[in-house]
Amino acid sequence: MDEIRRIAVVGGGAAGMMAAAVAARNGADVTLFERNEGRLGKKLRITGKGRCNLTNACTTVEFMEAVPRNARFLYAALARFSPDDTQTHFEALGVPLKVERGRRVFPVSDKAADVVAALAADLRQAGVHIVYRRVTEICTEDGAVCGVRTADGTYRFDAVILCTGGVSYPTTGSDGDGHRFARALGHSVTPLLPSLVPIVADDSVCRRLQGLSLKNVALRMIAAESGKTVYDDFGEMMFTHFGLTGPMILSASAHIRDIAPGKYSAVIDLKPALDAKALDARLLADFAKYANRDFLNAMDDLLPQKLIPVIIERSGIDPRKKVNLITREERLALGALLKGFAIPLRGFRPIDEAIITSGGISLKEVDPGSMQSKRIAGLYFAGELLDLDAYTGGYNLQIAFSTAVLAGEHAAWGA
Ligand SMILES: Cc1cc2nc3c(=O)[nH]c(=O)nc-3n(C[C@H](O)[C@H](O)[C@H](O)COP(=O)(O)OP(=O)(O)OC[C@H]3O[C@@H](n4cnc5c(N)ncnc54)[C@H](O)[C@@H]3O)c2cc1C
Incomplete structure (x- = not known):
């Protein structure tokens, strides 16, 4: 019998929560590290002025038009987990949705906290272990991931999914750790600039x-x-x-x-x-x-x-x-x-006041079909830390969810 793969997901935001649940449902033993003590999805809670515009009820072609740069990188991710899938997923998790002007999708309750609660409940159900610690380093051996380090010590893992977000609104916990880890492992990071600012x-x-x-x-x-x-x-x-x-x-x-x-x-x-x-x-x-x-x-x-x-x-x-x-x-x-x-x-205004960070992990070094690093085996990326951003309308959270589903599945499969 194949050994169960041990996976670390770093960052309990939109992408991290989704990736962790997906990886666990695909048979992996998953640990999610979040640096905010006892608090998942801190940024997610303030999205859409506290209402969370979680996706856009548009076609893939329309979606691409809302992504000003690097849209083609998203084809596989959107094909695997589309805005339609996001809506079905959240309705199945017990969050009824409504579509507003500009096809923006919100929870009927108008509460972003309901979206966070649903993702957190899904994590628990999928058997994800949650550790409230800041990851300080990704450990590698012979060009492959072998674990993560926190202040408490080193934990061994077969794969790591980095979901640490961008650098805007840093008080939410997203202040560029993932970019630093990736740089230390030889990845390039394109200039980080404010967008939707x-x-x-x-x-x-x-x-x-x-x-x-x-x-x-x-x-x-x-x-x-x-x-x-x-x-x-x-x-x-x-x-x-x-x-x-x-x-x-x-x-x-x-x-x-x-x-x-x-x-x-x-x-x-x-x-x-x-x-x-x-x-x-x-x-x-x-x-x-x-x-x-x-x-x-x-x-x-x-x-x-x-x-x-x-x-x-x-x-x-x-x-x-x-x-x-x-x-x-x-x-x-x-x-x-x-x-x-x-x-x-x-x-x-400065990047910490921006809704979105434009720039991030260079997409040339990431496989769009799996979100795996082309440089380090077993290292995956999802969400805003990638060099991807879109206009307002729910597209940015959809990018986080779509890339997370691909990363979660492929990390679990080891492919
Ligand atoms: C005010 C505001 C409103 C927004 N509204 C919308 C909206 O309505 N619709 C939309 O589509 N988008 C919206 N966005 C954008 C959206 O929030 C982001 O695109 C999305 O949160 C990105 O998800 P992520 O998981 O990649 O990163 P994040 O949600 O930022 O999550 C990253 C997580 O990683 C954790 N972390 C970071 N470093 C470490 C570490 N070293 N160890 C452990 N944990 C770590 C952080 O604490 C954080 O919880 C909004 C953004 C802001 C700021």
């Missing part, structure tokens, strides 16, 4: 508008040199003391990775439902309604209070001018400003 803006205007949330506005990210729109979206964004954040901004950040001071501007259409002509008619109507008011006091119906002094300043129109004296040219320029409120951008 708030953006620092050059404009003192952001400080004045801090706390203002804009809903139902249109956003374009424009490259200063070419004037080309590199990203456009419709939805919600927020001003902060440093610049811009909110769902549209985070998504936009994934499309402007080469950001540098002055290279891009965020251009906001504050009235996307009205074209230039309709907006001018609206301004005329408002100005007729408030004919005897100063310009400063005639914008209340059109804009949030906080925005009014900023727009007035940018318009160059005297705030004390009576609106019935505003010229057609001034009004048309005001309309253009409302449809193209531009904010020059400087750069990204």
